[in-house]
Amino acid sequence: MSGDGSCNRIVEVDLSELTGRTYRCIDGCALCCLCQPELLPREEEAFRKDPKLSAGVTQSHISPEVKGAAIDLKGSHGACHFLTDRRCSIYDARPHFCRSFPLNVFVGWRIQVNVNLSCKGVGLRGEDLEARGRRLVEEYGQERLSDEVRTSKAVFDEFMRNARDALVAQPFSSARQAAALLREELTDLVGLSRVMTYAEYGRTRQDSPPVDIVRRVRETEAEADVAERAMMDGIELFDLPELSLLPVHVGEELTWSIFRLVGSNIVGYHLAEDGGLSETSRTEPSSVDLLPVEPEGLSRFGEYLELVNRRDCFAGHAAYLCSIEGYEYNLAQVYLGAIANNMVDLWWRSSLLAGLKGSESIGSREAGEGIAFFDMDLLDLPTIGAFM
Ligand code: SF4
Ligand code: SF4
Structure with a gap:
């Protein structure tokens, strides 16, 4: 393992997101x-043999695309069957999933370990996350890791071949470099509008150098209505049929809150362990303005943007979007559009939470709350490649 958090024995493992972080x-x-x-096959076997453990096993998962055994939720959208007074019984x-949290092992063209920033324990003084991530990866063994990477790399290679045939290919590294150079635009209303307009209407040649992409973005008229899109995406976010799929926010007092679109209002609820709900707020979506961001808030958004820009699962997400859009747009356009959309979503969610607390701007604390409310969903975006 090298000092920069990456190692290169049989498969490349990138632990850099964990470097210097404690939990x-x-x-x-x-x-x-x-x-x-979810339960691993060997865990399912062990759970099924034990009467107490088997009582909590289910085959129906809250995400329909996930197959296999999992632990049931109380009342279909409450806490884990085994949680009692916020303690694991x-x-x-407890399964591998719980032991690994807040770390996620992503398999793409290499292994990369991500940390779920929705966990508010990240950043507290305690365990060294890089050491934990290294142990987690080692537990899989080199053989399994190299098999998984080989399979996933073939998917990435096929994606790139298709993109190249359609003349929309772009190395991920250059899309990432362009996003890094556009940090200011990606945290600013006019800049985001420019990036979104470019993502939709820009014409980018295959394999364009990052500086050309950046120049094209900066030459683009800022036509996209960011506030309108933020509101529409916000409404869509909370307009889900299943309560269990709604994002959860953990407040400073460790209360669990969910928000749901009811009629034309976003209704906030406190969620109880058994799935019980009590209404706490009612907000007109059009009243949620993107609040001004103070320098400390801006710096947290910028740091988060840098982190997302290094995540392989996010690169895989852009590839996924590019493929479902029929390889119509250059990968750099899709990538930058996806980053811009997600930054707007983060800004909107931060504004919603800050507004409910009576804040009129987003400082460091409000940005941190927004990131905690957002990161779990970002890690859950559809992608090529997969989490182990
Ligand atoms: S740690 Fe939580 S999710 Fe995992 S088994 Fe225990 S109660 Fe369930
Ligand atoms: S999300 Fe909460 S309970 Fe889970 S690991 Fe983080 S701090 Fe602990």
């Missing part, structure tokens, strides 16, 4: 116990 689980938080852990037997 301590917050007693009574239990956010991760709302995520319905099977702590020593």
